[in-house]
Amino acid sequence: MKEKLVLVGNGMAGMRTVEELLTIAPDKFDITVFGAEPHGNYNRIMLSPVLAGEKTIDQIMINDLDWYAERGVTLHAGQEAVEIHRARREVHTAGGTVALYDRLLLATGSSPFILPIPGNNLLGVIGFRDIKDVETMLAAAQTGKHAVVIGGGLLGLEAANGLMKQGMQVTVIHVLDTLMERQLDPVAADMLRASLEERGLRFLMGAQTAALLGEERVRAVRFKDGLEIPADLVVMAVGIRPNIELAKKAGIYCERGIVVNDTMQSYDPRVYAVGECVQHRGQCYGLVAPLWEQAKVCANHLARYGIGRYQGSVTSTKLKVTGIDLFSAGSFNGGPGCEEIVLRDPARGVYKKLVVKENRVQGAVLYGDTIDGSWYFQLLREGTDIGAFRETVLFGHAHMADSGRDDFSVMTMADDAEICGCNGVCKGAITKAIAEKKLFTLDEVRAHTKASASCGSCTGLVEQLLAATVGTIGKTPAEKPMCKCTENSHDRVRAAIREQHLTSLARIFEALNWKNPDGCHSCRPALNYYLISTWPSEAKDDQQSRFINERVHANIQKDGTYSVVPRMWGGLTNPKELRAIADVADKFQIPTVKVTGGQRIDLLGVKKEDLPKVWADLNAAGMVSGHAYGKSLRTVKTCVGTDWCRFGTQDSTGLGVKLEKMTWGSWTPHKFKMAVSGCPRNCAEATIKDFGVVCVDSGYEIHVGGNGGIKIRGTDLLCKLATEAEVKEYCCAFMQLYREEGRYLERTAPWIERVGLGYIKSRIVEDEENRQALCARFLESQQYAQIDPWAERASGRVDAHEFQPLQRVG
């Protein structure tokens, strides 16, 4: 028999939990929902645009009544739960309905705080919380003239803006001197106030309300200093109070909110709570992003899918007032040890402030230009070291990526402008899908539109579109899960593999409660890499968890044929090898022969069944796999150096060959390219490689973290060395540090940006003992890796089934 889950509160947090639960464990529970409001479930944060006349109620419904019926969820709309009997496990409503539960989920939300002043119960005095409040305001706007909003916070200003749009004369009363003091510093607050005043809002700052006057309906507001102003409508937006009466009455421990642990359970483990009614680690949240995270954790726990933990949220806010761009996140007022980076341009109406501590973003306030809000928020959440781009960070992400487009904003782009170049998705298609299919997350946008689903370089743009279209910052948890099979992040999975000595996929799946018994195409290759890089002598390389290219040691092409690239050490070849390549191309009728960017030769269009024969012929001429298909060492590009070049300072070709002989065959989180240039003219382009050496007269400059692909990035100078032996040691140590700490599919460039060059230096340059230990681990692992996969397969003894059809019929 199914267990019974009762949800009290048909709002965003509770229903998001139910939706998550239905996705991962659709048959586990019989679900009953009690909601005090007589509707389905709607997007409460979009009430402001409804009030402003920019959206209709229908447009903000998330789940209508049919949705509940289709999924077999019993909804009692308009029935308020009034009592919980925990001993009998029953929920009672005012109308006498009783529901039994095995698990109870409280998502009772919060209520507007109503000031304890005379007249607060008059008609026309309301909060701003639900559809009913919006209807009251819209009705008041029909008949009345003067509206007073008490509270100059986010909600109050959105209400005031909406009422003004409906034709009312609106006065905002705020007890402090700065608006939105929980999100803004005084400078941004003053800019906001000036801009709102220009639009026609009036402000009374530092004003204390004494009483609301009127007989039945409110007609005026009186202040402590005796001043009175007329009011046909008073909206209280001075804060929210978690709705905890029901829980309290049932004896569930509450402080300001219902106190929950990291799995969203109250002191009664059968009773869960999510959303604004919750107090977690001393924090109550009134924004939407934390609700999503809580819902996910709660659903996972209800479904008994391991123990995802909620560890609190860093929040960001954006004011939903059309034409005013405002963004705030984190701690924007600083504190001991904090510094402020500020850009202020009054003529453009732009103010940007980042609060930084030890080169990591602690908070951000943006006014007038919020396009980079999501980027700063990402830097904040991920604790990125911004040392390398601190001077330009305030100019924004677009400026970093491509200095030719520094006046760039995604919202100013035309609808037919292409956002995702890989999949040909234009801006209009993305915003349309977000609106029509009610997409909330980056993953949903990727699934429906394919935008940013391939190379990922347009992820920032898509996130900006999502933020601008949905009206909130599409957030991702601080620690992104590896994939849909787990709640664990890459780093956590890796730590578990190391600490618990997990040596096979099966043991990982068991130890970390994988949701799908054999994972998916996204996590299996990552896990396989983590296993063989952590336990090179113990873990078995699982061929079925390899992407096809690494399984058959060639690159799959669009027509299902393969390309073959033999290794050319340091880019050197000779007549014998070239003849063998020419013979192979003739013999197997290989249609295209091309010189690659990495100084080798590519044979394109080889039939799969011919691969072992092609390799056998290449092996016979002394050539081995070039691993041009792998997340592994690719090429070591060189120039001719002192052997021939009149400018050469060292034997760059010879050093390149030595580095390639030392490192070939090693698996890495993503592809790994090297180069050695013989002088600072840098003909081998070493400064856009993962590991580059630039020879100078006095030795060798070591450059790391370059990339010439999706996003060009010049290397950082790691250090300068005197001898070839040192270069080899540093090369091993750097590769091993990347192998051990880079996340799967993370190139060295983003890895270094994430951890900071200072960290890499501290582990490799400044810590000799650690450098040698890394180097030793790398060389140890190479003993198991330097086996030519082509020779193994050409012999017919390894994976023969890969290259032969099972059967021919007919």
Next chain:
Amino acid sequence: MYDWHEIGALNDIPLLGSRVVQTPHGDVAVFRTADDRVFALRDRCPHKGGPLSQGIVHGHRITCPLHNWVLELESGQAVAPDVGCATHYPVRLENGRLWLGLNNVVSLSTATPAAA
């Protein structure tokens, strides 16, 4: 309605792997899942014709190697929100031998897998 062809033994297909059966009407990919079930689909992804036999098997699904479309092995249907379908064929396991059913009616018409 089906012509049944003996195509080999269960262990000829690696666990979570796939092998190809060549037919006059095009390749058929035969998959073996973790629970030792065997499924057969036409070896062409409905998206851009990628060889499904070269993909990664997980659960009762296959991910195409070219652009990561995911298809249900049982029905050949693409997993939402992608839309498309690869022809699927019945497979029987008898006394450790695998039999593949090819549709002899369709194969005579123009709607053969190779011509579709």
